[in-house]
Amino acid sequence: MTPLVQAEQAVLGALFLDPRQLIGLSGWLRPEHFDRPVHAALYAAMLKLRAEGHLAATAGADGPVPLAWITDTVQEASGHTRGLTAVFPHLLVSACPRPEHAPIYGRMVLEGAIHRSVALHAGRLHQAALADLRRGSVDETVHHAQVLSDVLVELARVWGTEPRPVAPPDAYSLHPGRPHSVADQVLADEEFLLGCLSSHSEQLLDLVHWLRPDDFIDPGHQQIYRALRALLHRGEPIDQLTVLWEAQRRGALSDGTLDTDRVQRVCDPLVSGAAEHFGEQIVNASLVRTAATAARQVGALADHEALAPGQLLDYALYALGPLEDVRRRLRIAQGIEPGPSHADDRPGGPPPSSRTDAALARSHVADGSPVLAPTPSRAAPPARHNRRSPS
Template sequence: MTPLVQAEQAVLGSVFLDPGQLDHLSPWLRPDHFSRPAHAALYASMLKLRADGHPATTGKSGDPIPLAWVTDTVQEASTRTRGLTASYAHSLISACPHPTHAPVYGRMVLEGAIHRSVTQHAIRLHQAARADAVRGGVEETVHQAQILSDLLAELAHQWGTEPRPIPPPAPNTSPAQQPQPVDEQVLADEEFLLGCISARPEQLLDVVGWLHPGDFADTGHQQIYRALGALHHRGEPIDQLTVLWETQRRGALSDGTLDAERVLQICDPLSLSSVAEHFGEQIVQASLVRTAAASARQVRALADDKSLAPGRLIGYALHTLGPLDEVRRRLRIASGTEPAPLRTDILSAAAPPKARTEAARSRSRAHTTAASAPVTAAAPHFHSPDRPTRRSPS
């Protein structure tokens, strides 16, 4: 028997022994907080009998408890679930260490309910993300993500804390998950987008405000997108060779992330009339689904850690959902449902300052050496006053 089950039994036993404890429990402890259906049915029956004015709940403190309190509670609970007997109710009474400790036992039940609820909704978010990855949508993922965020805020209110994201003190040490397979269509969309931007670099301004390198599923595509952005930011020309050189400068060729043939193939100039924004939005959608699946696994691992107090669990879970919320915001910007924030760095990228452009181009020019420099005039010769000069013999 787990400590949680023992806590549920202690709560019910304390109320059987002292119905007045419902005054301390009813404002915040609900039947659905109990993990076992029989316990939930008994607690719901106690609340109903109290609302109906049962004599056991209207007496003064210290008055003897009517025998009918136990039998009436079991009878009412039997209408909600099966298998309840009066003997089980008496076993709950014997399982209660002390009736006046009911609020503490109730807090244990609530703590278990918080862990259980976060686990259930994290599983639903992960299932929704996997389903959307197959059918190519994001609606159910977004819906379940919002439900989980709202749930965490509600649980924080129930526990008496603020729903504030708290970074965990150490990285999550849950067992390593197998890398999720990426749909070939997603990779094709990424390559197509990079090809569109390579052929028409001005389209980078249409997506750079909401499409980030981390949205690409393929690490090689991330590096190419970074290279395109760096070239455009410096005002340098964009073509197959300049992108290849920039990826080499960033170490993507030496570490094996990319090879020259692949970069040249992706950046091959194509006579395309497609709009980069369309493929960019598809990439962000796929990124949202992947981020949701990863966040759901991390939140579930946190909820499975019974050593975490509810306040910390809620704070850590909200922090874990932060990247997902950020991708959701950028998807709203991409779809036009939310205005994009004004960013001066993006605006300046449309027309790089002349000084920055010249500095970038100067790094690409061949510098003239003294040996190859043409002599246009005799260089003046200055004598140092500290050193004697040599005169030719007359």
Template sequence: MTPLVHAEQAVLGAIFLEPGQLGQLSPWLRPEHFSRPAHAAVYAALLRLKADGHPAAATKAGAPVPLSWVNDTLREASARTRGLTASYLHSLVSACPRPSHAPVYGRMVLEGAIHRGVAQHAARLHQAALADGRAGTVEETLHRVQVLSDVLADLARGWGAEARPVQPPAAYAPQAEHPQLVGEQVLADEEYLLGCLTSRPDQLLGLVRWLQPGDFADPGHQQIYRALGALHHRGEPIDQLTVLWETQRRGALADGTLSAERVRRICDPLVGGSAEHFGEQVVQASLVRTAATAARQVGALADRDALAPGQLIGYALHALGPLDDVRRRLRHAHEAEPEPLRPVSRPGAPPPAARIDAARARSRVADTTTRSAPTADPRPALAAHHNHRSPS
């Protein structure tokens, strides 16, 4: 028998011995806080008898308690659950060390309920994230994230703690996890997005506000996006070769994250389309993966009985922190594109236009063709093109 079950028995036994203790417990201890259905039914029956004005509920400490207090509780509780006997209710009396310690026993019950509730909601969030990952959606994950956040805030108020994120010490830090399995559609969306940005680099300006390298599931895709952002930031031209050169400078070819052939394939200049849609798909997939990771971390924290409720709540809110960032950026993806930022001139520095021209002069190529992006999804036509294109 666990210490939590002993605490539940002790608090019920204390109420049978001193019915007046119920007045100290009822404002904050509820039947659903008990882990065993029989104990929850007994406590709910005691609350009902007190509300109905049972004579025993007004018994002073040290005064004899009428036997009807136990018998009437058994009759009321038996209507809520099966298997209760009078002998078990009398055994609860002997399980209470000190009736006057009932509020302390009740806090133990509440502490167990907090751990159990956090674990349950973390498991539901994890299930929602897995389901949304398979379906390519995000709505249920967002709902479960909000529910878990609200539950943590409510538990903090009930326990009397402050609902604020607290970074856990090294002993409670999440362990390194194996990389999550990523669906083929997610990887295809990431590749197509990078192809769109290489073909039309002007679309980068609308994405850099809310799309980050960490949103990409594939490490190679992260490096290509970083290379695109660096080239765009420096005002240099963007094409297959410049992106390949930038990934090489960043060490992505040397460490095996990417190969030259893969970079050239992903940065196909024939890819065209709206990057905003696929960027949003990438951020949504990132949110689902982040939610699954956070749910596992919160569940692991809830399984640590050594954590006090205030610590558990603070550490759990800290684990949900990365999710808040992704949710905020996903909302920004739906907002109107802001005005372009004006470069800030520093004393003694060349004018912005001069700096950009100098950067472009290092690798300027003549652009003799003009391409326009198709409005429809060109992937089926591109697939046919690649199947019939002669090898280079």
């Protein structure tokens, strides 16, 4: 028999011996907090009898507990559970070490309920995410993610703590988990989007504030998107060669993540399409993958019986942080939530920054033609001492 079952028996035994303790327990301990159905039915029966004014459970009750309290409780509970006999309450009474410790026993029951509830809703989120991965949708994932978040906040209120995300210590570190299977369509959408952004870089302005490199599941696609963002940020031209050069500068070619042929194939200048639509599809897929990972992490935390409820809830909220970030960015992409202003990036906005000026100066002269030689206003790079004179 587990300590949790013993705690459920002890608190019910204490209430059979001293039903007046329901006055202090009824405000926070609920029937659904009991794991055993028969225990939940008995506690619900006690609450109902007290609400109906049973003399044994009132504040003014004094003297020995009447036998009617036990028989009435059993009779009421028998209508909601099977196999309950008149002997069962006596077994609960004998399992109670100290009746006056009922609040402590009740707190043990609540602690077990918190772990069970977190594990239950994390499991539902994980199943919803796996189903959405197969369907290519996000509706069930978004729903169950919100439910889990609300449950964590409500459980924190019941436990009496302020819900706040806290990073767990190394002993409870949150590991990414096994990689998810990826549909070929997701990879195709990623590649097509990068082609659209490379050939029509003005579309980056509409995506850069809500589409992140980590939303791409392919490491090579992540690096190409990072290169595109870097070029946009510096105000430099975007084409096959500039993206390739930026990817090389970031080490993506030397570490084998990308190669020249692949970058040029992905950044095909002939690709054209609505980048915003494909960007939203990629964020959708990222949300579902992030939800599956977060659900596994929260479920693993709930399985740690040594975690106090306050710690479990704080660590679980922290694990949901990346998921909430993707949900927020998806709402921005869908126009449900306003995103940060990027007026500074658009033509006709405020003057470019000194960084953008310097980047443009490295690429073009004043009339827009390519830089072929240093101008009087621009210093030439230092000459190499071993450079040979043309013959």
